[in-house]
Amino acid sequence: MNKINLDDGELLSLYIVGNEEAFEELLNRHKNRIFTSIYLIVKDRYTAEDLMQEVFIKVVRTIKSGRYNEEGKFLPWVLRIAHNLSIDYFRKSKRYPTIIMEDGSSIFNSLEFSEAPIENEHIKQDTYNLLKLFVKELPDSQREVLVMRHYMKMSFQEIADATGVSINTALGRMRYALINLRKKFEQTQEAYDKTLYRR
Amino acid sequence: MIKPFTEDDLVRFIYDEINENERLDLNESLQSNIHLRASLEQINKAKSLLEGFILKAPKDVISRILYASKNFHSA
Numbered sequence: 001m002n003k004i005n006l007d008d009g010e011l012l013s014l015y016i017v018g019n020e021e022a023f024e025e026l027l028n029r030h031k032n033r034i035f036t037s038i039y040l041i042v043k044d045r046y047t048a049e050d051l052m053q054e055v056f057i058k059v060v061r062t063i064k065s066g067r068y069n070e071e072g073k074f075l076p077w078v079l080r081i082a083h084n085l086s087i088d089y090f091r092k093s094k095r096y097p098t099i100i101m102e103d104g105s106s107i108f109n110s111l112e113f114s115e116a117p118i119e120n121e122h123i124k125q126d127t128y129n130l131l132k133l134f135v136k137e138l139p140d141s142q143r144e145v146l147v148m149r150h151y152m153k154m155s156f157q158e159i160a161d162a163t164g165v166s167i168n169t170a171l172g173r174m175r176y177a178l179i180n181l182r183k184k185f186e187q188t189q190e191a192y193d194k195t196l197y198r199r
Numbered sequence: 200m201i202k203p204f205t206e207d208d209l210v211r212f213i214y215d216e217i218n219e220n221e222r223l224d225l226n227e228s229l230q231s232n233i234h235l236r237a238s239l240e241q242i243n244k245a246k247s248l249l250e251g252f253i254l255k256a257p258k259d260v261i262s263r264i265l266y267a268s269k270n271f272h273s274a
Contacts, residue, residue, distance in 0.1 A: 053260055
């Protein structure tokens with residue numbers, strides 16, 4: 001059976017009755033979005049990898065023990081688990097000093113991007129690397145809303161409920177996050193142009 | 200009379216969280232309000248930067264998850 005044409009709910013039903021290929025398709029379909037969401041919250045590659053695995057162990061355990069009752073809404077459910085575990089980790093980690101390795105830069109630069117176009121690949125790669133840095137530099141409250149809305153596809157009302165703020169605060173944080181990102185990009189572009197076209 | 204729109208309304212607009220009536224009113228406002236149009240353009244630019252920004256989940260992590268699923272035994 002061609003599983004690519006099946007929706008998440010159908011794949012999940014197959015997985016519940018023991019079809020491992022259906023789980024593989026579900027995982028491949030959503031892995032990058034889930035990993036990106038986790039990474040942008042915890043801001044560390046290795047922690048993101050551990051949490052990604054932890055999230056899916058929880059998913060597998062819940063489904064295989066017959067405790068799954070989300071009625072086919074697979075991705076929002078997994079993203080909710082991912083978000084909760086990432087936020088837990090992030091809050092705990094803030095209570096302890098961060099250990100920075102001597103070659104710390106490689107931790108942040110070695111991740112690959114999902115969609116690397118053939119044309120202008122280097123420019124795109126540079127842009128994404130900058131974006132990764134700028135997103136990580138955003139204040140925690142803005143970065144959290146950005147990840148929840150843009151990658152986890154939560155509504156602003158859901159974000160407001162999950163973070164304990166009003167919907168206007170959630171909207172404001174998202175707006176500032178977007179404006180900050182654009183400003184940082186423009187500043188970088190201006191600095192680059194000045195260097196390139198210096199008199 | 201059309202209600203005045205805020206920049207937060209523009210954020211709801213680009214993330215498709217406004218109703219049909221608001222959409223019509225907002226489109227009308229954008230025709231005449233140059234500042235609103237400029238604000239929309241700015242946040243839209245930022246949103247479009249994020250569109251292709253998806254990291255690749257590492258293969259070994261995916262392999263470990265698939266292995267765990269295949270070898271799961273409930274207690």
